[in-house]
Amino acid sequence: MKTSKHTFFCNNLNDLNLPPDESHHAVGVLRLKSGNHINVTDGKGNFALVKIIEPSKKNLTFEIVEKFQQAKPTTNIHIAIAPTKSNDRIEFFLEKATEIGITEITPILSANSERKKINTERWEKILIAASKQSNNHHFPILNELTKLHDFIKENNSENTQYYIAHCEADKPRTELKDEQITQKNNCILIGPEGDFNLEEINLAITNKFKPVSLGKTRLRTETAGIVACHILNLIS
Template sequence: MQLFYNPNISKLEKEVTFDKEESRHIVKVLRMKDGDTFKITNGKGSFFSAEMINANPKGCLVKILSEEMQQPLPYQLHLAVAPTKLNDRYEWFLEKATEIGISEITPIICDHSERKTIKPERYEKILQSAMKQSLKAYLPILNEAVSYKDFINSEKNSEGLKCIAHCEETDKKSLKSVLKPNQKITILIGPEGDFSSEEIELAKANGFIPVTLGESRLRTETAAVVACHSVAFVNE
């Protein structure tokens, strides 16, 4: 199935026009023509069956034929992950987490962070591409990068399971041991230099459970994907 993304489609739409970039890809690269049918998602849970009625590379016009809803994830997973020193590693995490299943992502700037800026437009495109590739109808929410302390403060009164994965040799539970199906979960993943001791204590003081992802010391992006998969596995 060929899947495209258009965030502006609603249930009331009968015809939709794609922007110039997507239209050029559809016509010039995929060589689609009038009469061809395909699927579109709005990233909000809907799949729309559509038919090309004007294959214009500057603005494709399609007719909406029908709509169906995709079942949402049985869990809500919010990963707060420190940006990696090498940007392509963070992009890899975004892609794989979207394919596996994730609800929300927040880049957090920590005491040991070497990268303190992100490229939200680039990250959004990666999320969209991964959503289409994995045939999902829900686009993960990408929040603005925030300081670690601001994120913790924003989560003070939040519901659900809250975990911090860190590498310090202190008492920690296995992430898999605290997970249950159909939960709302927030997991903190630190930078290459790990969370500082002060950050760990702040998280614990605000209801975050210290967890381990296994015996191996994992890179930031690997830890984030392992956490994402662990949640998805519990919900299978």
Template structure:
């Protein structure tokens, strides 16, 4: 199945039009023709079945024949991750985290961050592409780059499992054990630091806001690897 993304569709929509790029993909790559069936999502859980009525290289249009509301994941995972110096590695994280299942992504600006700017539009395109490729109907929310302390201050009263993964010495609970304690649908927020790790001040600040230090295993992991390990843990235990 090939999945298309049209965020403006809702349950009352009766037709959908495609821009020049999507229309070229439909006609020249997929070689679709009038009467062929396609599938579209609005990124909010709706899956639309459409029948192509207009098929032209610069404009295609489909008539909606069926609308389904698909269930969300049985957990909500928010990953707050410091972007890596290598942009390719962080973009790999965005793609794989979306494929595994994630609700929200917040890029963090930390004391030891080597990347202090991001291209939000490019990152969002990667997330949209990964959603379509993995045939999901919920588009993860991608936030702008946010300063660490500003982000933590807004989470002080958040009702969720809040965890921070860092490399400093001290007691840490395995993430799988922390998550397994919850029996119902849960919200989880996990912090992953930059390549130089969180600073001691940031770790203390997060602890004051209720973040629990967690372990992702005995090996020291790169930023993007740690973030994917956390995503996979949630997907395996709660998915």
């Protein structure tokens, strides 16, 4: 399979051109020229080796050399996480979870949430950049910021195993790493800096979210998200 070291995003490969920001990166930053080969991905599993025809900074055009398809992940990892107070920390989670293989992200608002707004456009850019970097042609789905109560009520599919990771050591929890994954879809709730409160934990458990621990050490929110994603990736 021939590929280039540079990968660009384009919503539909058959458009035969890159959107303005990707065109600018290719031509304005990387100085790519007519005749150079690049990879183009649609983030939905389709990608192609293409040849640059017109190296325009606003609307790079290309012709397709060879098309490829990447198989969908066999299991889905959906993490619903309270954004951290520090943007750097949650953005690092987004990047690392994407590299590891997350498939869906829902930012959630919980009682102890320190951050109540997110910059969706910036988050999307991070997910796209990390997907390209890790050769993942299925970009993760990013959902809207959702209240925890709504999330719990709306997420009750029979084909999904739901988990809640919390730090209440005196409440019964199993180790996520010891779980037997039987579902194609797995979804886990990760709390904010101050953890979920007891009412939230109980609501989740009543609604079939299985309480789990992510290990013996105390983890920051973004680390818990990375570790949960990695465990689900390893055991599924």
